Amino acid sequence: MKLTIIGCTGSFPGPGSPASCYLVTAFDGTRDWKILLDLGSGALGVLQRYVDIKDLDGIFISHLHPDHCMDLCGMHVAIRWDPNGWGRERMLVHGPAATADRMATAYGLPLEEGMHPDYDFQHWKSRQPVKIGPFSITPYPVLHPIEESYALRVEATEPVADGSPQTSVLTYSGDTDSCPELIEAAQGADMFLCEAAFEEGRDDGITGVHLTGKRAGQAATDAGVERLLLTHIPVWTDINTVVNEAKETYDGGIAVAVSGVTYGVFSGSQLGTPKSLPTAPVSIVRSAPNREWPGTKTRNPRR
Numbered sequence: 001m002k003l004t005i006i007g008c009t010g011s012f013p014g015p016g017s018p019a020s021c022y023l024v025t026a027f028d029g030t031r032d033w034k035i036l037l038d039l040g041s042g043a044l045g046v047l048q049r050y051v052d053i054k055d056l057d058g059i060f061i062s063h064l065h066p067d068h069c070m071d072l073c074g075m076h077v078a079i080r081w082d083p084n085g086w087g088r089e090r091m092l093v094h095g096p097a098a099t100a101d102r103m104a105t106a107y108g109l110p111l112e113e114g115m116h117p118d119y120d121f122q123h124w125k126s127r128q129p130v131k132i133g134p135f136s137i138t139p140y141p142v143l144h145p146i147e148e149s150y151a152l153r154v155e156a157t158e159p160v161a162d163g164s165p166q167t168s169v170l171t172y173s174g175d176t177d178s179c180p181e182l183i184e185a186a187q188g189a190d191m192f193l194c195e196a197a198f199e200e201g202r203d204d205g206i207t208g209v210h211l212t213g214k215r216a217g218q219a220a221t222d223a224g225v226e227r228l229l230l231t232h233i234p235v236w237t238d239i240n241t242v243v244n245e246a247k248e249t250y251d252g253g254i255a256v257a258v259s260g261v262t263y264g265v266f267s268g269s270q271l272g273t274p275k276s277l278p279t280a281p282v283s284i285v286r287s288a289p290n291r292e293w294p295g296t297k298t299r300n301p302r303r
């Protein structure tokens with residue numbers, strides 16, 4: 001599985017990145033399947049540097065704050081008003097129950113028709129996996145001040161060189177404060193893409209909204225994840241502070257999401273480290289990360 005960061009700035013777009021949007025790709029033995037986790041403010045433009053939007057197989061929305069869903073409005077225009085015709089099925093959108101109405105309201109469309117001609121809206125059911133191509137995506141309800149908010153556990157099963165299937169796991173926290181459901185969602189994940197919007201000390205008066213670096217690290221340790229990729233850091237939060245906090249509570253590899261970077265998501269227990277993959281399948285070799293993860297010399301001993 002391959003994760004490309006389209007947007008990772010917390011709460012609203014920053015000068016260097018749109019708000020939340022992650023392109024996830026996996027190979028089913030025939031073709032690459034491409035899905036989005038969130039499509040937040042400003043993401044639609046940058047997204048087109050990395051993929052033809054007509055090649056997307058579905059969009060999976062964690063919750064309905066604008067920094068996670070608002071570019072569905074722009075995508076609706078791209079689908080409905082392409083002078084050459086969209087030429088595809090309606091775009092699959094999985095999200096909270098209010099997604100269709102919220103988008104219609106945002107655009108000023110009548111609720112009844114709304115964006116239904118463009119999107120096949122489906123609703124999450126807590127802990128019920130959604131299968132699409134090589135992916136299985138399971139939503140876990142998390143702690144955030146909005147009616148429905150989910151962490152998404154994405155499992156991708158891809159064939160390796162001998163044709164046998166191997167599964168890798170990416171968990172995306174969505175927006176959340178510490179909660180047992182987040183640990184459940186991230187249990188043993190090969191990569192934990194986790195928000196860290198708050199700072200210890202500065203934001204102690206606000207609970208039930210976001211994680212700090214320290215709380216993200218603790219969740220990574222409690223869930224026994226292989227690697228921690230911090231994200232959703234707003235422009236007013238210092239990245240070094242967040243990383244140093246995470247190091248206090250997690251001793252595995254930590255990195256910070258950067259817009260435009262692609263990360264390989266590997267099943268460590270099945271394939272070993274990315275550096276020693278002589279017999280790995282083509283799809284996974286292509287996914288090899290192009291940067292080293294600090295502190296990944298040894299696997300997380302607390303798994």
Ligand SMILES: [Zn+2]
Pocket residue numbers: 010011020065067068175232
């Ligand atoms: Zn957010």
Ligand SMILES: [Zn+2]
Pocket residue numbers: 063065144175
């Ligand atoms: Zn939010």
